[in-house]
Amino acid sequence: MKHLKFGIYSFLIMAILASCSKPAESIQVSPELFHKSVDKVMEIQIHDIFSPPVASRIFVYPNIAAYEILAQKSSKFKSLVGTVNELTAIPKVDSTQQVNLELSALIAHMEVSKSLIFSEEKMEVLQDSLYNVWEQANKVEFDASKAYAFDVVNHIKQYMSTDNYNQTRTMAKFTVDTDDPTRWQPTPPSYMDGIEPHWNKIRPFLLDSAQQFKPEPHPEFSLDKDSKFYEELMEVYNVSQNVTEEGDESEPVQIARFWDCNPFVSVTRGHFMFATKKISPGAHWIGITKIASRKTNSNVEETVNAYTKTSLAIADAFISCWDEKYRSNLIRPETVINQHIDPDWLPILQTPPFPEYSSGHSVVSGAASVVLTEIFGDNFYFEDDTEIPFGLPIRSFKSFYDASTEAALSRLYGGIHYRAAIDNGLKQGKNLGHFAADKLNL
Structure with missing residues (x-):
């Protein structure tokens, strides 16, 4: 009997020791955590009021950091080194360390975002x-993954620091040419630079350069009633008059407001002026990317x-568009x-504070729609709920191209762009998008 009791006690002690020495389970990283990180960046961008071009820079670098970490062991996606201009290889992961690459990618995404x-x-x-x-779940894996993430973060920060x-x-600030009636001038109510x-x-x-997808010239400024420019000018005026008569619930007004995405809207109340905060055009398309990823149940890598x-x-669409804006320097309607x-x-x-041609929404929407179509396919129906936080209802689209066409046209309904800026801008963006898709092997 004594031997039996001793055997039972020995078994229990060994079982306890075995359970204590059992390795902790690996930390699970879901796609929703990446969506959460992106949503947080978007929320902060709105709070901090970043301009649309700067916002595009804030999105792209954290994504590159996360992507490059995952690409090391991916069978589907290859490194962007050799594809993205001047990007060099990130530090290699140490296989002797308990590094969770998905965890490192998420940590790097948040940390690079924080620096921007x-x-x-x-x-x-x-x-x-x-x-x-994570520390409670598996401290060894968390510490190793975080340390590796920070190595990559430092590498990406160095890369960021060389982009000018x-x-x-x-x-210098932009100099307004008040003597030339064709050139852009600051617009009310805040008359921002x-x-x-x-x-x-x-x-x-x-892109090879900012000028690579330079659009065709806009119609020459003219107040001659038979000129193309005057025709486009009156189209803006007449469309807005019809829209106003139809009221705030009309489809054109809803479209204009849904795609407004102007972080610089100023509201005047008596002697006070304050800003109403909104997302940027690029952020809206990042929101659409999230919708598509969720709809397709994309994993972390995807x-x-x-x-x-x-x-x-x-990001390249903004560089291309802004290159044209300050070259043509066209006056707003x-x-x-x-x-x-x-x-x-x-x-x-409200007219945003930069020259008219070409339309930023059109260029960015054209470029994003091509890349998203290459990733998720054409005729991809989706319901866009991106603007719900700003009190606007969901709009549905038959495809990404359908959405980009509406986004571009919204600028005419809104009264802030001529037809040429919309049509040529959409073409400029799509050409850029196809170039990007080819270079990225989509």
């Missing part, structure tokens, strides 16, 4: 909440791939109509 925003503490709230859970962004912060006049000096990601390649096209047709006329949307 103003309100760092808002990102830290998300980081801390996740870090506490810091240099453009010290360059032209934003990011030197954005064409930012290093492109996939989700990061979609975010990365769409954000690359969007609001200014011409107020000066020569109707001094009391106001567009449905």
Whole structure:
């Protein structure tokens, strides 16, 4: 009996020791955590009021960091080194360490994002909440994955520092030519300076140069009633008049407001002026990327791939578009109509603070729609709920191209772009998108 009791005790002790020495399970990283990180970046961008071009830069670098980490062991997606301009190989993962690459990718995404925003503490709230859970779940794996993520983060930060962004912060403001009636002038109500006049000096990601997809020239400025420019000017005026008569619930007004995406909207109340915060055009298409990834039940690799390649096209679209904006430096419809047709006329949307040609929404939407179509397929029906936080209803689209066409046309309904800026801008964006898709082997 004594021997039996001793055997039972020995068995129990060995079982306890075995359970204590059992390795902790690997930390699971879901696609939803990447969506959560992207959503947090979007929320902070709105709070910090980044311009549309700068917002595109904030999205693309964190995605590159996450993508490059995952590409090391991916059988489906290859590194962007040799494809993205001047990008060099990230540090290799040490196979002797217990590194979870999906975890490292998510940590790198959050950390690079934090370095590009103003309100760092808002990102830290998300980081801390996740870090506490991961540390409790598997401290060894978390520590190793975090250490590796920071090695990659430092590498990407070094790469970021050479894109000329810091240099453009010290360059001169845009000079308005008040003597030339064809040139852009600041618009009401805040009469802001032209934003990011030197954005064409930012290093492109996939393009050979900012001028690579320069659009055809816009119609020459003319107040001759038989001219193409005057025809387009009156189209803006007449469309807005019809839209106003139909009321706020009309389809054109709903379309204009759904795609407004202007982070610089100013509201005047008596002697006070304040901003209403919205997402940027690029952020709207990042939101559509999230919708498509969720609809297709994309895994972590596929989700990061979609975010990365769409954000690359969007970032280059802004560089391409802004290059044309400050080259053509065309006056906005609001200014011409107020000066020569109707001094009391106001567009449905507030005119954003930069030159007219070409339309940023059109270029960005064209580029994003091509890349998303290559990733998820044509005739991809989706319901766009991106604008719900801003009090706007869901809109449905038969395809990404369908959405890009509506986004471009929204600028005419909104009264802030001529037809040429919309049509040629959409063509400019799609040409860029096809180039990006080919270069990325989509």
